[in-house]
Amino acid sequence: MKEQVKTYLNRYVLFSDSEIDEIYSKLSYKTVPKKDFILREGQVCKKKYFILNGLLRSFYIDSKGNEKITQFALENWWVTDMESFINQTPALSSIQALEKTEVLIIDKIDLENLYVSIPKLERLFRIITENMLIAIQRRNNVYLQMKSKDRYFDLIKQLPNFIQRVPQYMIASYLEITPEYLSELRKTS
Known part of the structure; x- marks a missing residue:
């Protein structure tokens, strides 16, 4: 797991082994059974999830009661409800496992503290967020x-x-x- 995280992080920004150790120490592991939720609409999202293995989907229920899938998330992707995570407001969407999924979890407070102790981590997440926004823009436009x-x-x-x-x-x-x-x-x- 640690090697997978190191490889992923170093794709975008180079981190020392001690920085990797510090980041890794703030991650917790969880297995999410198929069909279980890591976030339900209305909950406040306090975590980001890194997918080690498995598949998640983000979706909302429209005014007619239909599920609208906005994102699938695969191995080596981060997933969260960004608006809820950033603003600490109730989520407008849900995130559910489509297969047994192994994730590493980082809490918002721990991530904010890591941004201070390892400033280039903030650069990493800026790059990830930019790539996510490009994907959303590409999908929409x-x-x-x-x-x-x-x-x-x-x-x-x-x-x-x-x-x-x-x-x-x-x-x-x-x-x-x-x-x-x-x-x-x-x-x-």
Whole structure:
């Protein structure tokens, strides 16, 4: 686990072994069973989660009672409800495990203290946040303007093994298409 974290962190910013040790000392490990929640809508998010192994989804319930999936999170990704985490307000979305998932958890207070003791950690999370914002912007400005068929094939191209790990109706929700249309697309691919 520690080596996985070190490799991940050093992809963006180089940390000394003692800095890695200090960061790692603030992380706690948890196994999240399939279908369990790490955050429910309405709770205040006080943690960030680093996925060691497994798969999570973020979603909200729209005014018609439908689940709207906004994000899938895979190995070596951080996940949180950013607005709730930053502002310490009730979350507008939920985060749920789609398979047994192993995560490392950092508490908001511990992260803030690490920013002071290891300033380049704040740079690391700035880079991660920028990459996340680029992905969101890409999804909103480009991805959702694509034809449904092109969104599906782009998803397969970007994350080829992902499709087998997620129920079809969830992929349809994420792509904002009907499960029936997704079924037709899968038959033609």
